[in-house]
Amino acid sequence: AQSVSQHNHHVILSEAASLELGCNYSYGGTVNLFWYVQYPGQHLQLLLKYFSGDPLVKGIKGFEAEFIKSKFSFNLRKPSVQWSDTAEYFCAVREGFQKLVFGTGTRLLVSP
Amino acid sequence: EAGVAQSPRYKIIEKRQSVAFWCNPISGHATLYWYQQILGQGPKLLIQFQNNGVVDDSQLPKDRFSAERLKGVDSTLKIQPAKLEDSAVYLCASSLDFGVTIYFGEGSWLTVV
Numbered sequence A: 001a002q003s004v005s006q007h008n009h010h011v012i013l014s015e016a017a018s019l020e021l022g023c024n025y026s027y028g029g030t031v032n033l034f035w036y037v038q039y040p041g042q043h044l045q046l047l048l049k050y051f052s053g054d055p056l057v058k059g060i061k062g063f064e065a066e067f068i069k070s071k072f073s074f075n076l077r078k079p080s081v082q083w084s085d086t087a088e089y090f091c092a093v094r095e096g097f098q099k100l101v102f103g104t105g106t107r108l109l110v111s112p
Numbered sequence B: 001e002a003g004v005a006q007s008p009r010y011k012i013i014e015k016r017q018s019v020a021f022w023c024n025p026i027s028g029h030a031t032l033y034w035y036q037q038i039l040g041q042g043p044k045l046l047i048q049f050q051n052n053g054v055v056d057d058s059q060l061p062k063d064r065f066s067a068e069r070l071k072g073v074d075s076t077l078k079i080q081p082a083k084l085e086d087s088a089v090y091l092c093a094s095s096l097d098f099g100v101t102i103y104f105g106e107g108s109w110l111t112v113v
Helices: none
Strands: A010-014 A017-023 A032-038 A045-050 A056-058 A064-068 A075-078 A087-094 A108-112 B005-006 B010-015 B021-022 B033-038 B044-050 B053-056 B065-068 B075-079 B088-095 B108-113
Touching: A010 A017, A017 A108, A017 B010, A032 A064, A032 A075, A045 A056, A045 A064, A045 A075, A045 B088, B005 B088, B010 B021, B021 B088, B021 B108, B044 B065, B044 B075, B075 B088
Parallel strands: A010 A108, B010 B108
Antiparallel strands: A017 A075, A032 A045, A032 A087, A056 A064, A064 A075, A087 A108, B005 B021, B021 B075, B033 B044, B033 B088, B044 B053, B065 B075, B088 B108
């Protein structure tokens, strides 16, 4: 069965700091990879996704993620965070049309 | 475009009572999902419908949880009787026919006391 690991449960950064959130998954076949974000009091929103092609994926609000197949990783990055990026971030993996499997999430707090 | 609609947003019930949540997916989305998100964990799929048929309900606790999507549009998730450990956010989501991108509603927060 697939599993998704997010290494950091809580991250605290100052504004303008760089962000990298780790995500590793267990399945070795062809997968679709996602990062979702949940702002306080809001629903889960798709931040970015990788299906195929260029392993560097750009999403909304300046986020990007890099798929490294050899490391089974899909880390999320942002060069300079803002206070408004305070949220919970979930990595998720889907094999074909099977169920979407989520990691446990990383809570990011950005201090102004 | 309207998103996934869920109600009620918040519900507090006593253990052994019953509760029902309603979901209306994005128009035209044939696939509907119910996820359970317990505090501190990622969402976990309870059940997936394709139109009005069940595709995956392997993680649905069938002794107390039930879900239906009779007309292939909106759906209801019921818990009876509720247990303390059912306290969670119940997320409804939808996608195009087995579409890879899944869109989530705002969730229904359940507290069982």
